[in-house]
Amino acid sequence: MSAVPIRVVVSDAPFDLGAEAAALEAGPETGAVVTFTGRVRDVAGGLRWMEIEHYPGMTERALEGIAREATDRWPLSGVTVIHRHGRLAPGDRIMMVATASRHREAAFEAAAFLMDYLKSRAPFWKKEVTEDGAEWVAAAEKDEAALGRWDS
Amino acid sequence: MSAVPIRVVVSDAPFDLGAEAAALEAGPETGAVVTFTGRVRDVAGGLRWMEIEHYPGMTERALEGIAREATDRWPLSGVTVIHRHGRLAPGDRIMMVATASRHREAAFEAAAFLMDYLKSRAPFWKKEVTEDGAEWVAAAEKDEAALGRWDS
Amino acid sequence: MTIQVLYFAWLRERIGLGRETIETEAATVVDLVAELRAREERYAAAFADMATIRAAVDQELVPLETPLSGAREVAFFPPMTGG
Amino acid sequence: MTIQVLYFAWLRERIGLGRETIETEAATVVDLVAELRAREERYAAAFADMATIRAAVDQELVPLETPLSGAREVAFFPPMTGG
Numbered sequence: 001m002s003a004v005p006i007r008v009v010v011s012d013a014p015f016d017l018g019a020e021a022a023a024l025e026a027g028p029e030t031g032a033v034v035t036f037t038g039r040v041r042d043v044a045g046g047l048r049w050m051e052i053e054h055y056p057g058m059t060e061r062a063l064e065g066i067a068r069e070a071t072d073r074w075p076l077s078g079v080t081v082i083h084r085h086g087r088l089a090p091g092d093r094i095m096m097v098a099t100a101s102r103h104r105e106a107a108f109e110a111a112a113f114l115m116d117y118l119k120s121r122a123p124f125w126k127k128e129v130t131e132d133g134a135e136w137v138a139a140a141e142k143d144e145a146a147l148g149r150w151d152s
Numbered sequence: 153m154s155a156v157p158i159r160v161v162v163s164d165a166p167f168d169l170g171a172e173a174a175a176l177e178a179g180p181e182t183g184a185v186v187t188f189t190g191r192v193r194d195v196a197g198g199l200r201w202m203e204i205e206h207y208p209g210m211t212e213r214a215l216e217g218i219a220r221e222a223t224d225r226w227p228l229s230g231v232t233v234i235h236r237h238g239r240l241a242p243g244d245r246i247m248m249v250a251t252a253s254r255h256r257e258a259a260f261e262a263a264a265f266l267m268d269y270l271k272s273r274a275p276f277w278k279k280e281v282t283e284d285g286a287e288w289v290a291a292a293e294k295d296e297a298a299l300g301r302w303d304s
Numbered sequence: 305m306t307i308q309v310l311y312f313a314w315l316r317e318r319i320g321l322g323r324e325t326i327e328t329e330a331a332t333v334v335d336l337v338a339e340l341r342a343r344e345e346r347y348a349a350a351f352a353d354m355a356t357i358r359a360a361v362d363q364e365l366v367p368l369e370t371p372l373s374g375a376r377e378v379a380f381f382p383p384m385t386g387g
Numbered sequence: 388m389t390i391q392v393l394y395f396a397w398l399r400e401r402i403g404l405g406r407e408t409i410e411t412e413a414a415t416v417v418d419l420v421a422e423l424r425a426r427e428e429r430y431a432a433a434f435a436d437m438a439t440i441r442a443a444v445d446q447e448l449v450p451l452e453t454p455l456s457g458a459r460e461v462a463f464f465p466p467m468t469g470g
Contacts (some may be wrong), residue, residue: 018170031193041183058363112260124386125313136314139383210446276469277396288397291466
C-alpha cells in the first residue's frame with residue numbers, strides 16, 4: 001500500500017487554492033506542484049447558476065480511489081482533490097486537483113490523469129440554470145474517450 | 153498577433169501563487185487554470201542555499217517569447233510566467249507558470265510546454281551551495297530531449 | 305431481498321424520488337431495471353434509453369449485467385459530468 | 388567593430404569577469420571564441436569544451452556559426468538550468 005498523503009474534500013464551501021498548493025509543498029523531496037482549477041464558465045452570458053448534484057458516500061470513495069490509483073502510477077509525494085456541490089455562480093470555482101512530486105513530468109501526468117477520471121468516473125452531475133430554464137449538462141464523448149490514453 | 157494577456161515577472165522577491173492563479177481566472181471564458189510551481193529541494197539534506205543567476209534583458213525576452221509561442225499554439229485566455237533569481241533557501245519557491253483556457257487539455261499542454269522550454273531555453277543558471285562548497289547544476293539531457301515532443 | 309435504490313440527476317427528477325426501499329428477487333442490475341420499468345410509466349420513461357444509464361452497486365460503478373447477490377444499495381444515474 | 392561580451396555562470400567565474408568591451412573583426416561567434424582563447428590561459432580554459440558552451444547574439448540564443456555582422460552584444464554561458 002502507498003503511504004502517500006491523499007486529501008479528498010467534497011463540500012459546498014469555497015476552497016483556498018494557494019493554501020492547498022502550499023500544504024502540498026511541505027517536505028524536502030517535493031520539487032514540483034501542479035494544480036488544476038475548474039470554474040463555472042458563462043460563455044453565452046445567460047447562466048444564472050450551476051447546480052452540482054453528487055452521491056454522498058460514493059463520491060468520497062470514488063475520489064479516494066482515483067487519487068490512490070494516481071499515487072500507484074506515479075512517484076508522488078502528495079495528492080489533493082477538492083470538488084464542490086450545490087449551487088455555484090458564474091466565476092465560482094468548482095473543483096481542483098493538485099499533485100506534488102520530485103519531478104515535473106510525474107506531477108503533470110498525474111494531474112491530467114486525475115482530471116480525466118474525475119470527469120467521467122466520479123458521481124457528480126451538473127445542471128445549468130438559465131433564464132430559459134434548467135438543463136442537465138450532457139457528458140462529452142471526448143471525456144469518455146480521454147480515459148483511453150491511461151489504459152496501458 | 154495574439155492579444156492574449158501575458159504576464160512575465162523576473163524578480164528576487166517571493167510570489168503569491170493563489171493570487172496569480174486568481175488573476176488568471178478573470179473573464180467569463182476561462183474554465184480551467186493549470187499552475188506549475190517549482191521549489192528548491194533539499195534531498196540530501198546538505199543544501200545551504202541555491203543561487204540563481206540570470207541574464208537581465210534576455211531573460212524577460214526569452215520568457216515573453218516562450219509565453220507568446222504558447223498562446224499561438226493553444227487557445228489560451230492568459231499566461232503567467234514568474235521566475236526568481238538570487239539566493240533561495242531550501243523550500244523556497246523558484247518559479248511558477250500558469251495557463252488559463254476554456255478547456256483543460258489546452259491549459260495542461262501549454263503549461264507542460266512552457267516548463268519544457270523554460271528548463272532549456274531561458275537564461276537561468278542554478279548553483280547549489282552545500283557545506284562542501286558550491287557547484288553549478290548540470291543541465292539534464294532529458295530536459296533537452298523533452299523539447300523534441302513539441303517539434304511537430 | 306431488501307435493497308435501497310437511489311436515483312440521481314434527471315433520473316431522480318423523472319421518477320420523482322431520490323431513494324426508495326425495494327423488495328426484489330432480481331438476479332442482476334438489468335433484471336432490477338426490468339422490474340422497475342414494469343411498475344409504472346414514470347419508471348419506464350426514466351429507463352427508456354439504457355445507453356444513458358449508469359449503475360453503482362454498493363457505491364461501486366458496475367456494468368449493468370452485474371449480479372445483485374448480497375447488494376444492499378443500488379444507484380442509477382446518467383453519465384457523470386464532474387470536473 | 389566594438390561589441391559587449393558577457394559571461395555567465397561558471398564561464399564568468401573561470402574568466403573572472405562578467406562583461407567586457409572588445410574590439411574585434413571576427414566574422415562569426417566561433418571566430419570570436421577563437422580570438423578569446425588565443426588571448427589568455429583563463430579564456431582557453433573557459434572555452435576548452437565547446438559542447439558545453441551556448442551563445443546569444445543581441446539576447447537571442449543562436450548557433451555558434453552565426454555571423455556577428457551588426458552585433459552589439461554577445462553572451463557566452465553553459466546550458467541553461469532554469470525552472
